[in-house]
Amino acid sequence: MMNFKIQGFFTTLIIGTVSVLTISDAISQKVNAQATPSCNNATIKGSYGSILTGTVLGYPLAQVGLFKFNGTGNLQGIASDSYNGTLSINTPGSGTYSVKQDCTVQIVISGDTFSGVIVDNGKEIFLLSTAKNAVVTVTLKKVN
Known part of the structure; x- marks a missing residue:
């Protein structure tokens, strides 16, 4: 009788352990699937407001603009900037962009190259x- 109780205990323990491991693996796969980004050029289709800050050749640069991404790798925009105190207002620009599946992006606009990352399902780009x-x-x- 004692043998059956011990065997029943171990059977229950083994079934419980296998169940916990199976559930844990399923949760892990779901979390990993959700954490893996999947982007392409269409991820950043539409209009985006921009703010640019920094220095070029040691001189301060600031810019605000509006850019439209067509979803297939081309963009157009207009921006106003201040470079070392000299203003340029409503300067048009155009360029190309390429989005990788991991949501990294490279943008070339008016001869300048930028590398970055798409965040929040395309709502922002850094x-x-x-x-x-x-x-x-x-x-x-992203402009709504």
């Missing part, structure tokens, strides 16, 4: 200039 002698960051926010 960029950094890749130009030598420039320390410039850009934040773009």
Whole structure:
């Protein structure tokens, strides 16, 4: 009789352990699936307001603008900036962009290259200039 109770206990323990491990694995797979981003050029389709700040060749640069991404790799925009105190108002620009599946992005606009990351399902983009002698960051926010 004691043997059956011990065997029943171990059977229950083994079934319980297998169940817990199976549930844990299923939860882990779901979390990993949700954590893996999946982006493409269409992720950033639409209009974005931008703010750019930094220095180029040691001089301060600030800019605000509005850019439209077409969802297939091209963009157009207009921006106003101040470079070392000299203003340029409503300057048009155009360029290209390429989005990787991991939601990193490279943007080339008016000859300047920026690398960054798309966040919050395309609601924002954080960029950094890749130009030598420039320390410039850009934040773009989706316009609703």
